[in-house]
Amino acid sequence: NAGVTQTPKFQVLKTGQSMTLQCAQDMNHEYMSWYRQDPGMGLRLIHYSVGAGITDQGEVPNGYNVSRSTTEDFPLRLLSAAPSQTSVYFCASKLLGQGSGNTIYFGEGSWLTVV
Amino acid sequence: DAKTTQPTSMDCAEGRAANLPCNHSTISGNEYVYWYRQIHSQGPQYIIHGLKNNETNEMASLIITEDRKSSTLILPHATLRDTAVYYCIVDSGTYKYIFGTGTRLKVLA
Helix, strand or coil, rough: CCCEEEECCCCCCCCCEEEEEEEEEECCCCEEEEEECCCCEEEEEEEEECCCCCCEEECCCEEEEEECCCCEECEEEEEECCHHHHHHEEEEECCCCCCCCCCCCCCCEEEECCC | CCCEEECCCCEEECCEEEEEEEEECCCCCCCCCEEEEEECCCCCCCEECCCCCCCCCEEEEEEEECCEEEEEEEECCCCCCEEEEEEEEEECCCCCCCCCCEEEEEHHH
């Protein structure tokens, strides 16, 4: 049981380049999401998904695309990277529902620098 | 969605209890309060959660007021390793889990 796995851990991009941050979970969680965290700041929700084929926007969705073709994977795409997207990105997952103990599990983060 | 308000930062002496408050005055009756913490730049980790009753686990205690409008996370004997950012969030079932900026706890030797 690996939990939530993010790749790559570190990436440097040039402005205008595209890339995909990968996220996979092996806990059969319906819910998955992406957050970004700028230096000294809190976590901001980018996009989330409540199941395969279902995605929705969070607080800061502009500049990012997501898709959910399988329960396990939830990639985050940057179509044209900008320096403002320099940040640490966290993927998260949880079981659906408000039931007791349905906690959120986070990956270890992906450090992205756009120059 | 229920919003939460936390102090920006707090200090606590090592070995003493750390009491971290959270205001969630718009919480609804079936919404859980969850606490997470983030050490350095790692992914946040779950600490404890509760609905109405006070809760305790091996890491912390959670005290929820009778009107459920606020809660306090208690680390009974804080250590240097408890230095972290602590987030209080409300699970309202909308799937937009807003973490905000949390409380930066510094445990002092």
